[in-house]
Amino acid sequence: MEASSSIIHHHRRTTVEESESAMVDNFSEKMKKCQDYMEALEEERRKIQVFHRELPLSLDLINQAIDNCRQQLESSADFEEQTTSSEGPVLEEFIPLKRTSSSDLRQLQKSKEIKVSNNKLDWLKSVQLWNQNPDPVLKEDSPRKTTTVLESKKNGGAFHPFHKAKIPTTQTTTTTTTPPASMATSSTTETVNESGGENQNSNRRGEDQKERERQGVQSSSSLRKTRRCWSPELHRRFLNALQQLGGSHVATPKQIRELMKVDGLTNDEVKSHLQKYRLHTRRPSPTIHNNSNSQPPQFVVVGGIWVPPPEYTTAVAATAGESTQVSCNRVYAPVAAPPHQSSPLFSQQQQQNKKLQQSPTSPLHSDGKSSRADHSLGDDEDEEVHLNSPSISSSTASLAL
DNA sequence: GCGCAAATAT
């Protein structure tokens, strides 16, 4: 990502120059620049190709850029003059409308050729494309001042392939997203629009319909719900809620969902996510014991809790604007923070969240399952949610077209 | 409504 973003900038700059100064003298210089630029782009593309699935948009962008550049070069070669007025050739803006046919094909072919495996690993370390993913449009709601300052930019014209709800037996239509934009509902309780992945910029619709749409009108019960994609944004909300509720172990799906204020989000989805979260959060357990190896740990165990690499949140913020249908995995930014969070980093929002649940009359869990309340085991209790730490270049953000 | 675990989908 990093790379591509810088490229883009470069690109923009170039564009400006091109259109601005028409000095013929610069011609050759420009040509060279263009070449270099193109090379850089291609190299970048090579890298990204590995993630063509995760970063389709990036690929598109790059391919487009490359094509444009190529065209530019070609046309320039033809009429050396025209460079001046620039306009014609291309560069223009990066409105990721559609794929660039030719390059697209190329990319597809190549991507198949490449054996991702090895390369991928390397890349994973250096690039944080992880959190890439469909980040649906979100509408912050009032009560949340939190960390979200550097919120994402919304998808700049990035669209995601709809998650088709396909079913083995018989399935025809599916989820088509393009309801009549009608929305006066907003009113008081602003909620986040979460339509798993698919969704366009300011795509708002009747709150109610959304869910139905998302799941595709499945008249019969046979159809499986379309998978809810937990975008970083969503997860952040989740964590936030968790925090407010006092940890993943005391928080209950319903409560969480309510705090998240994400419409379309169901209890079950939250429940499920919570379950997973709890799992990941707890004992690092067996899996990756292979310590003796060379690789510096990608995660650390702090106080018995799994702590992911750097910041998940941060990265997200930086990339949020992008798109892609990347699998929205890896979003776990567990948390571990014993009761003393002296680090100034988090202080801000952290504190204000009190455990507002133990109020006088709140039978947390009405049913016969109060067993959970006692964190005596000491496994979690100390759980805290560390959301972010603003920083990191949000360069990508500007990409949003 | 909740948590767990099996079933599925990716």
Next chain:
DNA sequence: AATATTTGCG
């Protein structure tokens, strides 16, 4: 093969 999500159950 590993995970993420969805379902089914108590």
